[in-house]
Amino acid sequence: MHVLITGANRGIGKALADAARARGDIVTGTARRPADDLLPLDVTDAASVRALADRLSGQPIDLLVCNAGVYPDKGHRLEDGYGPEVWAEAFAVNVTGVFLTIRALLPNVEQARGKIAILSSIMASDANAPGGSYAYRASKAAALNLGRNLAVDLAPRGISVGIYHPGWVRTEMGGPQAQVEPEEAARGLLGRFDALGPNTSGCFEDYTGQPIPF
Numbered sequence: 001m002h003v004l005i006t007g008a009n010r011g012i013g014k015a016l017a018d019a020a021r022a023r024g025d026i027v028t029g030t031a032r033r034p035a036d037d038l039l040p041l042d043v044t045d046a047a048s049v050r051a052l053a054d055r056l057s058g059q060p061i062d063l064l065v066c067n068a069g070v071y072p073d074k075g076h077r078l079e080d081g082y083g084p085e086v087w088a089e090a091f092a093v094n095v096t097g098v099f100l101t102i103r104a105l106l107p108n109v110e111q112a113r114g115k116i117a118i119l120s121s122i123m124a125s126d127a128n129a130p131g132g133s134y135a136y137r138a139s140k141a142a143a144l145n146l147g148r149n150l151a152v153d154l155a156p157r158g159i160s161v162g163i164y165h166p167g168w169v170r171t172e173m174g175g176p177q178a179q180v181e182p183e184e185a186a187r188g189l190l191g192r193f194d195a196l197g198p199n200t201s202g203c204f205e206d207y208t209g210q211p212i213p214f
Contacts, residue, residue: 001113004028004061006101007068012119012172012189015182016065019190028056030068032153035144043068043097055102060112063193066098067119071173073135085137087179088168099146106159113158117193118147122165122206129214144204144214151202160201164192179209 003020008029017029030052031043039055042048042077056116070093072086096117109116122128124140147163154161166189167180174180188207196203204212 001062002026002028002060003065004030004056004095004105004108005065005067007032007043008045009033009035010056011173012166012169012182012185013065013067015186016067016189019117019183019186023190028061030055032068041068041095041101043101044092044159046100048103049097049100054073054106056105058111058153059108061105061108062112062114063117063149064102064109064114065117065119065193066101069094069119069140069173071133071136071197073133073166074173074200075120076133078132078134082134087138090135090139091142094136095142095146098143106154109159110157114148114198115193116154116159116161117174117189117196118143118161118163119166119189120163120204124163124165125212125214127189148202148204155198155201158198160196162192162196162200162202163204163210165204165206191199 003025005017008017008153009031017027020027023122029038032039034040041052050122067126077115121140123137124144144163149163169180169185185207
């Protein structure tokens with residue numbers, strides 16, 4: 001199986017790439033600043049996205065994992081944080097970047113009758129709204145909405161789309177106090193991706209398979 005993972009240079013993306021390779025998948029990883037065997041991709045740059053699509057032209061992708069994301073308002077205060085540049089970055093990476101990547105690589109996924117996994121967050125849930133992190137929460141909610149609507153439009157093409165919360169993962173973004181190791185999250189997520197199909201397309205689940213209320 002050919003798996004493409006955006007943002008595979010660190011954190012959950014790297015853990016997913018390592019776990020997928022360990023079970024025998026062919027993995028194409030991307031990063032804004034690539035090293036080793038990663039391919040260059042800046043999801044906010046349409047030309048970069050197009051260049052990746054051109055490079056992979058004709059190669060089926062069984063699973064596209066849109067993992068690249070940012071949390072630019074972490075620790076911000078309502079009184080003096082959340083500047084317009086923070087909102088712009090959050091939506092450019094977490095929403096627009098996801099859409100541009102999926103649209104550009106759709107022929108590859110369609111060729112394989114593959115699947116698309118979007119990493120969102122439980123912080124996207126309107127039912128879970130404790131306040132704060134406004135830009136991140138709003139962008140992840142938009143990514144959830146995007147995935148749900150893509151699931152409808154891509155169903156006739158045989159492509160399933162799932163939206164996932166990886167857990168509170170001990171990464172640079174999640175912080176040292178987080179509860180889940182990246183390797184555990186990656187194993188759980190791969191299991192959820194494997195279970196994704198026409199009957200579950202549009203799902204919003206955590207890495208253990210628990211549904212998350214919208």
